[in-house]
Amino acid sequence: MYLVVGWQSQPTTRYIFPLSAAGANTLLTSKELFSRILAMNITTNELMAVAIKRVDTTLPLPGYATAGSVGFDLVCRETVTIGPRELGRVPGNVIVQTPPGYMLMLTMRSSTAKRKGLLMPNGVGVIDQDYSGEGDELLISVYNFRDEAVTVERGERIAQGIFVPVAQVAWNEVAEMGETRGGFGSTGH
Numbered sequence: 001m002y003l004v005v006g007w008q009s010q011p012t013t014r015y016i017f018p019l020s021a022a023g024a025n026t027l028l029t030s031k032e033l034f035s036r037i038l039a040m041n042i043t044t045n046e047l048m049a050v051a052i053k054r055v056d057t058t059l060p061l062p063g064y065a066t067a068g069s070v071g072f073d074l075v076c077r078e079t080v081t082i083g084p085r086e087l088g089r090v091p092g093n094v095i096v097q098t099p100p101g102y103m104l105m106l107t108m109r110s111s112t113a114k115r116k117g118l119l120m121p122n123g124v125g126v127i128d129q130d131y132s133g134e135g136d137e138l139l140i141s142v143y144n145f146r147d148e149a150v151t152v153e154r155g156e157r158i159a160q161g162i163f164v165p166v167a168q169v170a171w172n173e174v175a176e177m178g179e180t181r182g183g184f185g186s187t188g189h
């Protein structure tokens with residue numbers, strides 16, 4: 001038996017407490033609930049420890065620019081020139097052990113397209129949990145959409161990494177699915 005507690009202002013937030021641990025048919029007072037939440041160490045500023053290795057230790061670790069930043073800015077390890085309308089790869093200087101339950105997503109910083117004329121040709125970079133061996137430096141894929149060459153300097157920050165909760169699933173194959181809901185604008189403007 002479980003008790004699910006949610007807040008209306010944040011409908012996606014759910015804390016689930018097995019009541020059996022407290023005894024069947026036991027209702028918790030709000031004070032007891034809050035002490036359990038605190039005991040679960042759910043805080044907004046608790047940081048997860050993640051193993052990281054720098055390839056070039058003379059460059060700084062990637063960092064969060066502000067207290068509220070969700071992406072950490074990668075620091076480019078080498079100066080790389082990308083020809084007009086060409087693809088390139090810029091080494092991000094770090095190897096990261098992404099924790100179980102997460103993926104590491106790489107995206108461009110929003111300023112990069114205008115400042116450098118570079119896009120990420122793969123849309124977002126998906127960094128697997130097992131891309132964490134000695135040779136597995138994060139690489140930033142880039143596409144130079146301008147008609148002149150562009151140079152990314154060593155130490156420059158063009159991309160960011162974001163840890164995102166993910167799941168692998170076990171397929172449950174079925175013969176039929178339910179009603180379609182449409183898509184691609186089927187609900188109107």
Ligand SMILES: O=c1ccn([C@H]2C[C@H](O)[C@@H](COP(=O)(O)OP(=O)(O)OP(=O)(O)O)O2)c(=O)[nH]1
Pocket residue numbers: 106122124125126127128129131137138139140141
């Ligand atoms: O922007 C990126 C995208 C990927 N990778 C690394 C980490 C990732 O775990 C690995 C493989 O990426 P992905 O699976 O997207 O590429 P693939 O083309 O399927 O290659 P592979 O066959 O090696 O999986 O390459 C990067 O460093 N930067």
